Amino acid sequence: MAKDPWLVPVTTLRRVPGSSRHEARVGRVGALEVAESRVAAGSDVSADVVLSALDGGIEVEGSVSAVWEGECRRCLSSVRGVITCEVRELYRPRRRHEKPDDDEETYPLESEMLDLGPLVRDALLLELPVAPLCRDDCAGLCPTCGANRNDAPCRCLSSG
Numbered sequence: 001m002a003k004d005p006w007l008v009p010v011t012t013l014r015r016v017p018g019s020s021r022h023e024a025r026v027g028r029v030g031a032l033e034v035a036e037s038r039v040a041a042g043s044d045v046s047a048d049v050v051l052s053a054l055d056g057g058i059e060v061e062g063s064v065s066a067v068w069e070g071e072c073r074r075c076l077s078s079v080r081g082v083i084t085c086e087v088r089e090l091y092r093p094r095r096r097h098e099k100p101d102d103d104e105e106t107y108p109l110e111s112e113m114l115d116l117g118p119l120v121r122d123a124l125l126l127e128l129p130v131a132p133l134c135r136d137d138c139a140g141l142c143p144t145c146g147a148n149r150n151d152a153p154c155r156c157l158s159s160g
């Protein structure tokens with residue numbers, strides 16, 4: 001088994017509040033899908049982040065990027081692109097009495113390892129285009145005959 005590319009050992013970092021450390025990681029996060037676009041399960045995604053030890057936990061700031069693919073919402077042709085998202089999230093230890101649905105948006109911090117996986121997945125899911133277009137002025141499919149109007153205007157156009 002390959003080791004999890006998203007686990008970062010943080011014991012040393014947490015010992016010195018104010019210290020920080022750069023991490024560049026590449027790996028897979030499994031399939032991500034939003035409506036008409038997705039990051040394939042076998043596709044590598046990358047994270048380039050700085051971890052900073054704070055009093056209450058560890059702040060992770062940087063960027064996450066991945067190749068996505070999908071279908072144009074107008075003409076259904078396949079579309080590919082790269083998404084890059086800026087991230088800035090706080091990981092902090094969960095206290096025993098805290099409910100898991102604590103309204104503060106933080107990620108759990110175990111004592112020795114910080115798991116970048118959930119942050120990477122969440123960031124990409126938010127950034128995936130919900131209704132992608134192959135190009136801004138895609139002419140789409142004809143609702144009458146189904147022809148792709150990007151290829152050639154169909155005869156139906158004249159009657160409308």
Ligand SMILES: [Zn+2]
Nearest residue numbers: 072075134138
């Ligand atoms: Zn299109």
Ligand SMILES: [Zn+2]
Nearest residue numbers: 142145154156
């Ligand atoms: Zn037509």
